[in-house]
Amino acid sequence: MEGRVILRDYVKKPVCPFCGLDIDRPAEPAAGTVEMPVGECRCGAVYAYDATGHNLGAAFLNALVFACRLDWERAWDMLPGEDYGEEIVHNYDRQYHLIIPGAFFEGRKIGGALYFIKLKGEGGRSPRSREATGCHTDYLGKNNPSPVVREKKRISKGELETLVRDYQVESLLEAARHDRKILWGLGRLLCAGDESLRLRAAEMIGAASAVIAREDPGRVAEFLKSLINSLADTGSSGRGTPDAIGAIISHSTENYAGYLPYLIRLLKDEAMRSGALRALERVAAIRPDLLRPWSGHFVQCLAAADPETRGLAAMITGRLGAVEAENPLEQLLEDRSAFGVYKDGRVCPQTVGQVARAALERIRAGRGGQ
Incomplete structure (x- = not known):
């Protein structure tokens, strides 16, 4: 009995961060909709389940698109803060539908997360009835409200x-x-x-x-x-x-x-x-001063197998005036491998040797040609 008391104090039921109401376990989405399990609260907020907690970018997109009734165009037009609010609930265990504050439960590491999105104003998901539960696709029908009309074109x-x-x-x-x-x-x-x-x-x-x-x-x-x-x-x-x-x-x-x-x-x-x-x-x-603490990373890239990596690293070390790059750059002077350099709207071909020579000149000019 005592163990159960401790367990009850330790775990928590998941609730909506926008209204505080209990939420249902996220359900598998219908085919052809979103990719992650999703759910919705009675207040109109929706949420996507990220099993690892490391794919929050994908969870955000799944939740936002689900909130926008699968309208990707509209989802991309949404602005955080102005058109929707967002919250993340960490340490969610979908198996037991619980929040595990310590991130470990019954010998398992709990890393799941629920990404919540709640649209502001009209045009999103309507708050569902108290009888509705789980992931409902009836809100994804053809009779969607028209998008909010903006004053500015x-x-x-x-x-x-x-x-x-x-x-x-x-x-x-x-x-x-x-x-x-x-x-x-x-x-x-x-x-x-x-x-x-x-x-x-x-x-x-x-x-x-x-x-x-x-x-x-x-x-x-x-x-x-x-x-x-x-x-x-x-x-x-x-x-x-x-x-x-x-x-x-x-x-x-x-x-x-x-x-x-x-x-x-x-x-x-x-x-x-x-x-x-x-x-x-x-x-x-x-x-360049902002990147000098990481100059060693760019020097290492000078030995990469990929020509574009070598060439771009040469350009950066030259801008940083990285004297420790002189010897590696000298070894690239005869490197005729080509890669593209973007400038003013165009991608122009350069060779690794060309940019390495320019980088060496910049470095030596920076230290007085010594």
């Missing part, structure tokens, strides 16, 4: 893609002054199959974020966090995501330099390394 998806594809930076920045959701629209293009389009979108995200951050740095921070969260699940992250993170930081280092360690961590991921190096090269061009 926003740039359309097609217009936005045209501005990026045609590299109309000034026109895009003018649009960003009137439409602060433009970052989320640009974010969709980070998944484009066209590399030039992805890189232009990333560059324009950085430029637009600088405009928006002058009046609302918190909104840019929320977008930046959403990009970082998406990297936790490669299935929901666009290939241009690291480039966009670097562009935001480089345009507003005074606000967002604290996010640099996230890019540094990506250097250990072979699939993300080149994107992370491109992003970090942007930062190095503006504030």
Whole structure:
């Protein structure tokens, strides 16, 4: 009996963080809807279940899309804080439908998480009746309410893609002054199959974020966090995501330099390394001092098998004036392997040897040619 008292005090029933009501166990979604188990509270909040607690980016997207009645376009247009609230409940055990504060229960490690989303205003999920339980697809029918009408005319998806594809930076920045959701629209293009389009979108995200951050740095921070969260699940992250993170930081280092360690961590991921190096090269061009504590990481990349990794690492070490990179750079002077360097909307071919030579010259000029 005593053991049961201790157990009752130790574990907790999961409740909605928005209203405090008990919630049901997340249910498997219907085919063709979302990917993770989901549920909904009587107050209208919805939640997605992440079994490991390490795929919160995917859980966020599943919950948001489920809240938006599977309307992906509308979900991408949503802004945190303005259109929805979000909360995360950690240490959730789906087997017993309990919160385990100590993260261990009956010899098992409990790492699950529930990602909650609650839309503001109309147009989302209606609060369900008290008799309804579990995951209900009746809210996903065809008779959905019309989306909330905004007073200000926003740039359309097609217009936005045209501005990026045609590299109309000034026109895009003018649009960003009137439409602060433009970052989320640009974010969709980070998944484009066209590399030039992805890189232009990333560059324009950085430029637009600088405009928006002058009046609302918190909104840019929320977008930046959403990009970082998406990297936790490669299935929901666009290939241009690291480039966009670097562009935001480089345009507003005074606000967002604290996010640099996230890019540094990506250097250990072979699939993300080149994107992370491109992003970090942007930062190095503006504030090399911010990256000098990690110069050893870039020197190691000079010996990588991938030409793009070697070339980008050479560019960064040159900008940092990293004298410890001189010998490795000298070994690359005859390296004729080609890779693409993005600048001003275009990807131009360079050889590793060319950028290594330029880096050496920069380093030696920085120390007086010694």
